[in-house]
Amino acid sequence: MSEKVLMKGNEAIAEAAVAAGCRHYFGYPITPQTEIPEYMSKRMPQVGGVFLQAESEVAAINMVYGAAGAGARVMTSSSSPGISLKQEGISYTAGAELPCLIVNIMRGGPGLGGIQPAQSDYFQATKGGGHGGYRNIVLAPNSVQEMADLTMLGFSLADQYRNPVMLLGDGVIGQMMEPVEIKENNTRAVEKPWAAVGMHGRAKPNIINSLYLKANELEDHNNRLQKKYALMRGNEMRWEEIHTQDAELILVAYGITARIAQSAIDIARENGKKAGLLRPISLWPFPEPPFVRLAKTATAFLTLELSAGQMIEDVRLATRDAKPVYFYGRTGGMIMSPMEIYQEITKILDGKEGK
Amino acid sequence: MRHEIIMSGFGGQGVLLMGQILTYAGMLEEKHVSWIPSYGPEMRGGTANCSVIITEGLAGSPMVEEPTAAVVLNLPSLDKFEAAVRVNGVLIVNSSLIDKAVKRQDIKVYHVPVNDIAIELGNLKMANMVALGALIAAIDAVEMEVLFTAFAKKFASKPQVIEANKAAINRGYDYVKKSLN
Amino acid sequence: MAEVLFSRPKALFDIPTHYCPGCHHGIIHRLVAEVIDELGIQEKTIGVAPVGCAVLAYDYFNFDMLEAAHGRAPAVATGVKRVHPDAAVFTYQGDGDLAAIGCAEIVHAAARGEKITTIFVNNAIYGMTGGQMAPTTLVGQVTSTSPYGRNLETAGMPIRVSEMLATLDGPAFIARVAVNTPANMNKAKAAIKKAFELQLSGQGFCLVEVLSICPTNWGKTPLEAVKWLEENMVPHYPLGVYKDVQEAAK
Structure with a gap:
């Protein structure tokens, strides 16, 4: 080694x-x-x-x-x-x-x-x-x-x-x-x-x-x-799951955004909110199986991207829109903070997100 | 403890290197570490800065919004980061270049004349290492011995500079420790 | 016992041509194949075909080939040569491919002194797409996109590729030839041979520009086309050697 x-x-x-x-x-x-x-x-x-x-x-x-x-x-x-x-x-x-x-x-x-x-x-x-x-x-x-x-x-x-x-x-x-x-x-x-x-x-x-x-x-x-x-x-579908088993809200993010989401989930869990992370590692082929499975156990998905929303289309396809898929993104080089994501988590889980 | 540290100064003051050596030391202690240079939206105001994470937990986001500790080597850096430091956090101020008073009352502030100390040691370029020693004295993020090892590894090709920089780190460390006593 | 005086080169397949009647591509293909036979390098030759009339060159040449995107043959050949420095790597390109869309690639391959050979077929028109104006179309020449003749004011002068590339330090050999007469064919073949030899001896980038006719798109019979080439193209594109490091060294 x-x-x-x-x-x-x-x-x-x-x-x-x-x-x-x-x-x-x-x-x-x-x-x-x-x-x-x-x-x-x-x-x-x-x-x-x-x-x-x-x-x-x-x-x-x-x-x-x-x-x-x-x-x-x-x-x-x-x-x-x-x-x-x-x-x-x-x-x-x-x-x-x-x-x-x-x-x-x-x-x-x-x-x-x-x-x-x-x-x-x-x-x-x-x-x-x-x-x-x-x-x-x-x-x-x-x-x-x-x-x-x-x-x-x-x-x-x-x-x-x-x-x-x-x-x-x-x-x-x-x-x-x-x-x-x-x-x-x-x-x-x-x-x-x-x-x-x-x-x-x-x-x-x-x-x-x-x-x-x-x-x-x-x-x-x-x-x-x-x-x-x-x-x-x-x-060749590849993905990683963190705290998804009991999660009510599944955060979906890849790359750096997944790292930030991970920190947001830590905050959420400390505050008793059941959020988990599904991180696609292969973006193509898009890892559909965990989405199908988690669409049965979770109440909603939150897609996080440093874009105005692109992967969200694959998330909706993979979940067959069985559950609401929310989106939060930043663009232009701005990066979201864990706290920003936590606020989105709170809005969704507390039912304040109009969608 | 999850250390989220920002180091900031003029380009050329060696803040990126200071961050790398601290990160290296954290790695040698088998902690989760990351280092990221000022890159992207936070790169404003003519300062160079880097964010360092040292934690025993999950690595998580490498970005630092509210540092647990900040080292500011020039005035623009103080202006930029004073407000960001977390409550009860640490702020190391280069008092050789900054005479502006720190307003925050809810953080621990250490005024260290890192330039003067470095000049006294014979090389202004070592001001960053003085500041690094000061930071470690204040936050105990890594062991000093490991920090020296990290420096020695980073400068393996320039062994002649190691002793002087070790002295600089020690001087910064002692300066803060004395003020604590 | 009868002596074989003329036969198909080994480096060419025995198949019917898709080129138009009178087109010079067939002659140029043959010259390249004869050179490859004579140098005994068929087994280590890797060709790169262009986009243009010669896009199907690999149907005729009997050695490994890659089909490149339009204009990119020198970049593709660079990739090939850097993997197989001992191979004989050449591109076969037309004037639209090389002098328009692929201008950057050819200039930089030449500037790097990339050890490849380029066979540049200049017929002053886009053949495959049906006779549009090329960077080498002569002033006043009527094409389907210069119906009033190439306008100097709006389209500028045609590019003399050989002269342009010869200003660079990278090329080892640059010559302009034609295949309008048996004598010129022999000169063309000699130039092509040299362009391969200098590549193989590691001298640098080698290019042979071959003036060629396009009877179909010029709207002429093959004989008229040859005459037009002699009277119009050759004066603007003088035949000759523009760079030869071997001669220069003597």
Whole structure:
């Protein structure tokens, strides 16, 4: 077991990627994720890897496409406006079924927005982002340790399903320091007989491609992708529950907001209010089973987001609107306090919330 | 005890480093810790600051709204955080740079001339470590020995600075302890 | 015993072409394939196809290939080459792909001295989408989006890519060729060969711009098109070598 070290969330992602055997990083600076390319620029040469500062986010994701298509374990990272630029390439990697890790350390928007933390890219991350109807596995860490662990998991899942995986963090978790143990590489080595590496005696060329000009062939391709996505739905839902068993009110939050919600629940419990936390770790596939179960035992749900309300749509779908789903959010880089959440809890449990 | 600490000063006064060393020490004591720099909406008024959590309980939110203790190294920091400190909380004031009176009567205030002490020790840059020693004397968040270990680990590549900074931490610590007696 | 004087290169598949009658893509594909055969690098060649008429290049080339998003081939090739530094990596791009939407990618790949080869087919028009104005369309040239002819005031002058990239330090070899005559085909092939050789010896970025006709979208017969290329394109896009680190070193 390796020693715990104090690291920023962004640095933990980078070091965990190196530990996971990632030797190719392509990126472009943007706050609040710049520690990742900075760390990689220092670290990759030490391990014989490639760090390349691309001319744009567009170029960076296409370098990822090339490297992934050539069989490498590869990643890129950015923050919201940069992730918008990467959407073209993300759609292509999804279409060509290329494994890669894409990190989004979210900041407030829309447009240039600000550099402060936000969670307003939920729709973009989980509902497509780019064109064409594809799915990415989206993992949402809530601590520096999870930044590292989910990075490693992300590489595994990407290889396993031949699919892009997005790590969706926020400015707070990216910037904050916590103790972290960078675990030894626990990812599986996967054969990539499909990769474009040069034929080297192979009878037929490998073609990395997302183009199917015949409609029936493209439909077949889509059907194949949908089967894969169904498999991901079946296997890769992840979540955490805290004090949900006897909870009347289930708080639903991911990432940094889940940390703040946890503190709010402590206050609520001290004041005799039965609140619990359901934290989706995989935002796609969205973890539906606990919602179905808790919709039977709880009286209401409260979705908390650093956005004007995006995940709440999935919460309502997952609960089938069996119970009221309330929402509280902050935007623009403003962060809610545990006390603000506690006040919402009080309003709902005391029946003062009109909805 | 859940310590929620804010450290604030001018950019260059070393408040971020001070916070990291305290956080490091908390980690070495196997407590739940987090450190976050001024980032986002609280980053106003020309000060650099960081929030440190040290707790034996769940980590929870890394953000600090009402600190159990605050270290203010310049006047804008005092103006910004004096009102925020929790009732019965601790406020360490850099009296070398701040001559404004603290209005709060419901908190424990320690005036420590950290710049003067650091200059006396031969290096103004160590003012942050004097303040850190003062803070530990007031709140006992971590053991002093562990704090020294944390500093030594952080500066493993610069062993020549360790002894002087240890002295600075001790001076700050003693200054507050004496005022307690 | 009969000697084989002419045969299909190993690096090309034996399939019917989708290119229009008279189109130069077929010739250029063949030259690339012949070079790859002659250098004996089919097994370690990785090509990157563009978006444009050559989007289906991988249907013809018999080696590993990646299909890139529009204009991004140099970035994709960069990713490939950084994973397989010993591979022969090349992009095959048209003028819309390379000089319009992919201008940033080609300039920066060239500036980095990325050890790849680019075959840049310049036919002064968007072929696949049906004949729209390209960055390389000549002033006055009528296309479906410049129905009154390319207007200098509103569209500016066509970009001379080879000259532009030759101002950078990264490229090892940049040449403009044409395949309008057998003599020029030989020169084109020699340039393509050099562009692969210099890549493989680690000299830097190599680009061969090939002037090409588009009879369909130019609204001309192949012969008229060749004549138009000679009379209009070549004067604006002079043939020749614009950069050659090997020659410079001599």
